[in-house]
Amino acid sequence: MKNILLLTGILLVNLLNAQTFTLIGLPDTQKYTKEEDGGVKEMFYAQTQWIADNVDAENIVFVSHFGDITDDGSNPGALIQWEYADIAMTTLEESDYSVDGIPYAVLPGNHDKFGGMSNYTTYFGIDRFVGRWYYGDGYQGNENSYCLFSASGMDFILVSIEYNPSNSYQIAWADGILSTYSDRRAIVVSHSILETDGTWSTDGGENVYNMAKDHDNVFLMLCGHNHGEIHRTDTYNGNTIHTVLSDYQDWTNGGDGYLRIMQFDPDNDVINFKTYSPWLDEWSTTSESQFSLPYDMDGGTTTNNPPQIQNQNFSLAENTANGQSVATVVATDPDAGQTLSFSIIAGNTDNAFQINSTSGLITVNNSQALDFETNPSFGLTIKVTDNGDIPLSDQATITIDLADVNESPEISNQTFDIDENSADNTTIG
Structure with missing residues (x-):
């Protein structure tokens, strides 16, 4: 259990020695849970098992799923896909990283919405997360949520927004959450934000960015959905936001279990992005699989210290x-x-x-x-x-x-019997 002590049920986070730390992105896992196009559920299992096994070595502080957990949502026959996803994510919950395991968040992609939201709500609704130390709250059955965590002297909020959010509901909710936690460094995640050519997606991207750009604490946006990798950087009113697309389902075997590693290096003010498959034990090293983005990590909010x-x-x-x-x-x-x-x-x-x-x-x-x-x-x-x-x-x-207090001796009334002809000095009682 790295840098975390569990004492009489209370989580003690000790990040005094933490410098470099890691966020993990889990892009579309739909091919693994449906077991099609060469994908198998064991690829998903391998991803979360690698995270649990390397939480200390990589100093992993949070995991974010980008949506399309399953391929068929609540359509007939899709229940087994959610059961596979449940097994995979339970691995994070059972880690001894903390009393609630490894902090993570999920959101529904377009495939998770097929046939309605009943399966998503059953398996990954608010009831699964409420009471966990890192979980802030959910909106519309945990289709949208926010989580709070800290690392290396900085306090973060990660806001997860469902696929294709509307301005009047989900976007307004996220806007309010980011305003409430304006003192925290903010990461926004939604299923679809970027096209593979780096333009904003028409099914949520523009709405998400136009909301996020008004918050100077937002520095990173993450997404999946569109098959491929790309990133872009935008600056608005002096605040820079990096947006990164990661979706490997068009790769061999539905993605071969590749995930996104985001390593924060405060000493050098840089975020290093890497792409790795625990299933293959291989790295992808193309220019969009492995790159670095600048981010100023000086002057962050000091992590809470124990009394x-x-x-x-x-x-x-x-x-x-x-x-x-x-x-x-x-x-x-x-x-x-x-x-x-x-x-x-x-x-x-x-x-x-x-x-x-x-x-x-x-x-x-x-x-x-x-x-x-x-x-x-x-x-x-x-x-x-x-x-x-x-x-x-x-x-x-x-x-x-x-x-010790000098206490008065105690005596109580007592009765003894003696024969009337007893000799002198006879003991009575």
Whole structure:
């Protein structure tokens, strides 16, 4: 698990040493799920298995599917194609990269829409993604969505837009999301944006670009659909957007399992694009398969840092009453303006104490559990969590030593029997 720790169910992202990082693009997989034109489902499986196997070596931080997951959508007989896709993408979810696996997003292409959206919604609807730490929200049954992630000191948003979006609905939704997250570096993905000659596609490309160009945080757009590879660069009001088409289904065997690797190199302000097939273990090295694009990665939004809490010791009289204050736990956060919350996750025998989740104040909750002779010391494990987009946490041991209190001896009424003729010094009881 590279640069990520899972501690008491909380994701701790440590990117302090992360420099170069990678995004993966999965272009049209329809030939693999339908198993036609030489394509087989195992090519799709090989793609996601390679991603899972190389998430550490390549520092893969996100995976984006460009649409046309299947060939027949919700047409009769298409269900098996979705089952193959489900198996492939589940490999990403089962990775130990994080509690939710490797972050990824999908969107429907034109083939996924054939016969309606019922199969897409069943297999890749909002219910599959809601609650995942990177998932922002979906629109129209996850046909459109946005995800949030961070890498190498930069915060990103990836917006996925369905095939052939209209200005009045999907485009307006995406426009609002990009405005809301204007402080994040933005990547926009839609099934069809570019023709193979580099012009805007008529089934969504112009609509997507005309929306995206008004947002100076958008720097990259990705697409599939049209068979081939091409890229273009546009500058509007001083902001540069690179748009890259990747679709290999016309290649041998429906694509031979080729995928797009986008390696971000912050030290050199460049994104290196590569094209690789895990199925063949081969690289495509043509000018449109392997190239580099400039991108300024200086001055990015600083990645959320975890709060810090140290082990602390306190003492308490064993006869302290319920509700009485013990001490306030001290924690800090290197990110200004963050709100911290506190909880006791271990060591609280018989619920002797409680902690105010906001202030960190520990008070007595069960005074009967405070008995020096039985348990002279408590070691409470306290967790502190911040309120970043991806909440981070730290934990420490708070030791509470009980002070022995001189307690009055106790005696109760008692009854004994003795014979009336007992001798002197006879023991009664």
